[in-house]
Amino acid sequence: MTVKRLSILLSALLFAGEATAQDVLPLEGLVISETDPERTLISKPNWLRGLHVIGSDLPEQQRPQIEAVIPEEWLGTTICARITTIVGNYTALVEFNVPEEVNTRRARLNFISRYEDIISEVSPDNSGITLEKGRCIGDTSKTDRQYLANFWNEGAETLGAEDQDIELMLNMNIARADELLAEAELIEAGSTRIRLEPACARIDSPDALAYNFRCSFTIPAEYMPTHADATLRFGYKRLYRGRVSAPRSAVIFLGVAP
Structure with missing residues (x-):
């Protein structure tokens, strides 16, 4: 089975100057x-920064540049971008309205900043953006919120290899946590769910004021999903002074080429 890469690797095309206006959906925030x-x-509230x-x-x-692939079920909706530096x-809070009909779901999210x-x-490494389905209002503590993985001032090194x-x-x-107990599960319709192993650690820096933990994990190429709106469920519990908190979780859209 051919493994499809994340469409957000589009950035490599931009490096080479090969992308045309039709390749990217421009969204103005x-x-x-x-x-x-x-x-x-x-x-400030909101655990995912x-x-x-x-x-x-x-x-x-x-x-500055934000790039992502819009899930099909997000077409015709609003995306809230929450941006913060680690200090x-x-x-910033920026809203993007996504058209119901598009020629491509590969999007570049632009906005006019006073502090470009x-x-x-x-x-x-020193800032973060979350792209969440819905407007920039409402309860930011609820579970099973939907997020979209994105490139932030970065791009792919190559589009050449499918592996x-x-x-x-x-x-x-994360407030009051000695350790995070995290798990991630890759979900693809019609296939077995694949468990991944996130590595989480406290950020050991006096500058870590807006966020203080970081989790990272790798999706091996052989496990990459093959349909456009594949998701990943990420969840965690806080371990603090020997006590384990209630779990919190989020649904993450990866952005695989349709």
Whole structure:
């Protein structure tokens, strides 16, 4: 069976200058809020602060840039982008309306920022973006929320090999935790669910104010799903002073080529 790669590897085409306007769906965002970078905001709600496919740095002239593949069931809906730096000196909420009919679901999410010089310099190591289905309002503590993996100021190294593993990184804001007990399960219609092993650790840095834990895991190429709207369920429990918390989870769309 031929393994399909993540369509978000589109960035490699952009490096080569081969992509045309028809290859990418441009989405223009409405900035709901954007903080003053002179302030530091701590302990804001929302445990997931970044959900990223790890690639290589984009050229400076192409930043800032968010890329993802829109799931079919998200067409005609609104996406909320929540952005923060790890130190909390920049946060933003941006809404994107997705058309019901599109020629491609490979999307580049653009918005006009007052602080473009700041977000042009960031990466998944020192900042995070989550793309969530729905408007930027409502309860941010509910479980089974739907998220979309994305590239943030990064892109794929190559589109040449079909045996490429995919690495995902989750930046997380977890209060009162000595350790995270995390699990991930790859789900594809009509096939066996595949358990993955996330590696989670506290970020040992005094700058870790907006988020303080990071989980990462690899999806081996041989396990990559082969339908366009494949999902992955990620869940965790907090271990604090010998006590285990109630579980929390999220559904993650990976973005596989239709």
